Amino acid sequence: MSGKVRAVTVALAVASVVVLSGACDAQGAGNDKATPRESDTSAVPSATAPSTATSPAPDTTPQVRLLVNFMISGGYAGRRDQLLLYTDGTYTVSTRNKPSSTHRLDAKALGELRADLKNADLGSLPGRIIDEQARDMFQYRLAHEGHVVITDLTRSYPRLDKVVHRLERLVDAG
Known part of the structure; x- marks a missing residue:
């Protein structure tokens, strides 16, 4: 393998590791908090506009277990x-x-x-x-x-x- 091809291969490998590391961190890999399964996303409350009430409304979303x-x-x-x-x-x-x-x-x-x-x-x-x-x-x-x-x-x-x-x-x- 020529030096130029080897350098490009190494650069692509390093770039892949960096991209994959960022994707893992973005999805919560390595943290101790549980993340919902793909099929559980319907039970995760969606983001809404902030409430103007003085106390937050209770979470009435049923928890999937x-x-x-x-x-x-x-x-x-x-x-x-x-x-x-x-x-x-x-x-x-x-x-x-x-x-x-x-x-x-x-x-x-x-x-x-x-x-x-x-x-x-x-x-x-x-x-x-x-x-x-x-x-x-x-x-x-x-x-x-x-x-x-x-x-x-x-x-x-x-x-x-x-x-x-x-x-x-x-x-x-x-």
Whole structure:
């Protein structure tokens, strides 16, 4: 490589690092404050004209938070899939075989799922509902409102099974 080409290559590399460093700093990289996910931007209050009132109005914007963390693992092929469902109905599906994808439940489907979660009453269930003798079974891990239940569906808990099947369909469709 000639000296001129090498100098241009080095200059471009340095310029790229400078530009990328500035972009990272502008997006909050390296600071400890959480930044909203792209799909959460609808829940972030937009900038408005300053209020003329003496005290600021309370923030009535609903905060988007995690509603369900659902994982499927195991089986012969070693499945490891995850669904993160947020209170605004957006959910992200991550699997080994495909890039992550983000979707949104409509209000009716989100309401039905919330009702099913309430009916399942995870807090009243054992934390592990697993047949320890079973091999190559899928395990379903469902976390909601501080409760975690892991099941392989070998024992029937109809209200829990209904939620697991509904969430598994979302993963498979994702």
